[in-house]
Amino acid sequence: AQSVTQPDIHITVSEGASLELRCNYSYGATPYLFWYVQSPGQGLQLLLKYFSGDTLVQGIKGFEAEFKRSQSSFNLRKPSVHWSDAAEYFCAVGHSGGGADGLTFGKGTHLIIQP
């Protein structure tokens, strides 16, 4: 069964500092990988996704993520965070074999931005 681990429950970063959120996955083949962001009481917004090809993917709001097969990781990065980036971030893995399979989410990382 596939699984996702986000080791950091909370991360506090100063505004303007760089950010890295960790995500490790367990999946038998090359997975589909996603990062979603959720503001309090809101829906899930897709930041970026990896299906195949270039292992460094660019997303919205200045975010990027790198797929590392050898480490089973898909860490999210941003060079300079803004106060509006404070939110809950979820890493998710999807089934790459086709079909309408549900995503498996990590427990999420709560990002706090210090002024």
Next chain:
Amino acid sequence: AAGVIQSPRHLIKEKRETATLKCYPIPRHDTVYWYQQGPGQDPQFLISFYEKMQSDKGSIPDRFSAQQFSDYHSELNMSSLELGDSALYFCASNEGGLGETQYFGPGTRLLVL
């Protein structure tokens, strides 16, 4: 661009009552997914439909059922509601059941008293 529409956005029910949540996918999307997110939890996959047929099943309680209609909208029916059913229920959609990007709606917040 059109997004996934969910109704109602908020719902308050008593224990043992029933509830019906509706999801209208993005136009031309034929695949719908339902997720449940408890307070402070990650979203848990419940069930999905592709071309009006159930495609994948997750941790959906037997008290819940769902279906997809000819216009591709979907309804999640919840009976004998329990306090633990209080959660945010998300619907997501995509095209072709290919397991690619799922686009999420704003969610329905259900409170069971």
